[in-house]
Amino acid sequence: MKVVTVVAPVNIAVIKYWGKRDEELILPINDSISGTLSTDHMCAKTTIQASPLFQENRFWLNGKPQDFDNPRLNNCLKEVKRRAKPSCPILNWKLSICSENNFPTAAGLASSAAGYACLVSALAQLYEIDGDISSIARRGSGSACRSVYGGWVQWVKGESPTGEDSLAVQLAPASHWPEMRVIILVVSNETKKYSSTSGMKTSVETSQLLPYRAKEIVPKQVERMKRAIADKDFEAFARITMEDSNSFHAMCLDTFPPCVYMNDISHAIVDVVHTYNQLKSSNKVSYTFDAGPNACLYLLESEVEEFLSVINYVFPPRSGSIQDEYIKGSKVKQLPIQE
Numbered sequence: 001m002k003v004v005t006v007v008a009p010v011n012i013a014v015i016k017y018w019g020k021r022d023e024e025l026i027l028p029i030n031d032s033i034s035g036t037l038s039t040d041h042m043c044a045k046t047t048i049q050a051s052p053l054f055q056e057n058r059f060w061l062n063g064k065p066q067d068f069d070n071p072r073l074n075n076c077l078k079e080v081k082r083r084a085k086p087s088c089p090i091l092n093w094k095l096s097i098c099s100e101n102n103f104p105t106a107a108g109l110a111s112s113a114a115g116y117a118c119l120v121s122a123l124a125q126l127y128e129i130d131g132d133i134s135s136i137a138r139r140g141s142g143s144a145c146r147s148v149y150g151g152w153v154q155w156v157k158g159e160s161p162t163g164e165d166s167l168a169v170q171l172a173p174a175s176h177w178p179e180m181r182v183i184i185l186v187v188s189n190e191t192k193k194y195s196s197t198s199g200m201k202t203s204v205e206t207s208q209l210l211p212y213r214a215k216e217i218v219p220k221q222v223e224r225m226k227r228a229i230a231d232k233d234f235e236a237f238a239r240i241t242m243e244d245s246n247s248f249h250a251m252c253l254d255t256f257p258p259c260v261y262m263n264d265i266s267h268a269i270v271d272v273v274h275t276y277n278q279l280k281s282s283n284k285v286s287y288t289f290d291a292g293p294n295a296c297l298y299l300l301e302s303e304v305e306e307f308l309s310v311i312n313y314v315f316p317p318r319s320g321s322i323q324d325e326y327i328k329g330s331k332v333k334q335l336p337i338q339e
């Protein structure tokens with residue numbers, strides 16, 4: 001028997017991926033950029049056992065048995081096996097895959113990104129493959145390709161119709177900007193109404209804003225964001241992050257029927273951030289929302305204490321609330337960026 005266990009982090013996009021040009025290969029219509037969080041708090045953990053004695057392949061997610069015939073899982077497995085050496089002794093052994101997330105799954109907190117990055121890293125170790133694995137993780141979930149690297153990561157959309165140039169590249173390690181922090185405000189841990197996969201498909205089919213965002217807005221914002229990260233210019237970084245989140249959710253609302261991910265509490269958080277920044281006469285905190293109501297706030301370490309006191313004042317935690325349960329003691333998560 002051979003056993004591998006891997007832990008992989010969540011990433012939070014500051015320039016969002018939304019829309020595929022190829023559904024099967026998971027090729028995006030635009031580049032995206034994210035920060036990869038430390039694995040201390042939010043991560044996926046996958047253990048894979050391979051044995052010649054197993055009769056069938058099995059897969060559990062958060063303790064529940066899953067169908068192994070999942071096409072995305074099989075695409076990743078097929079690609080890893082294709083890259084394994086023909087002499088690899090375990091190529092025909094059956095697998096037992098056990099994955100878990102230590103945070104709400106499918107609640108718009110990048111669970112599939114961490115999950116597939118973890119699965120593919122574990123498979124790569126198991127079958128001893130070398131080289132870039134982000135293009136394999138991409139086949140599991142697009143955003144997963146960015147979780148393969150730490151620090152600041154760009155998913156380059158690529159031009160090839162077969163996808164070999166659609167992969168993640170590290171723009172800078174976390175040590176480049178060690179003062180950066182992320183606070184996650186868990187507004188709801190319920191599963192989102194429409195998955196990212198189906199939401200973005202409907203957006204590609206119906207949103208009139210989507211082609212403009214992909215061709216005109218995002219390429220310019222990607223260049224500005226790369227400069228902001230390289231220069232550690234937080235003011236610019238924060239502005240671009242918030243602009244992109246707003247542009248992304250505008251496109252979601254422009255989808256027909258609309259994908260409504262943010263709720264009243266999300267919008268209240270946006271107001272608090274803007275009021276805070278206005279009082280400080282500068283962008284000290286930035287928000288970004290994925291396909292769910294939960295807020296991801298990027299800010300520098302020097303701002304954390306003061307901003308948290310504002311959040312605790314405006315949103316006093318209720319006993320038994322998600323924050324109490326989920327974050328065990330500290331009401332919100334304050335996370336560094338992962339190397």
Ligand code: DP6
Pocket residue numbers: 012013015016017018026032110112113140141142143144196197198290291
């Ligand atoms: C809003 O990577 O979950 O989080 O490729 O269909 O699995 P699939 O979608 P997924 O979409 C993530 C969308 C997002 C933005 C982002 O992370 O860039």
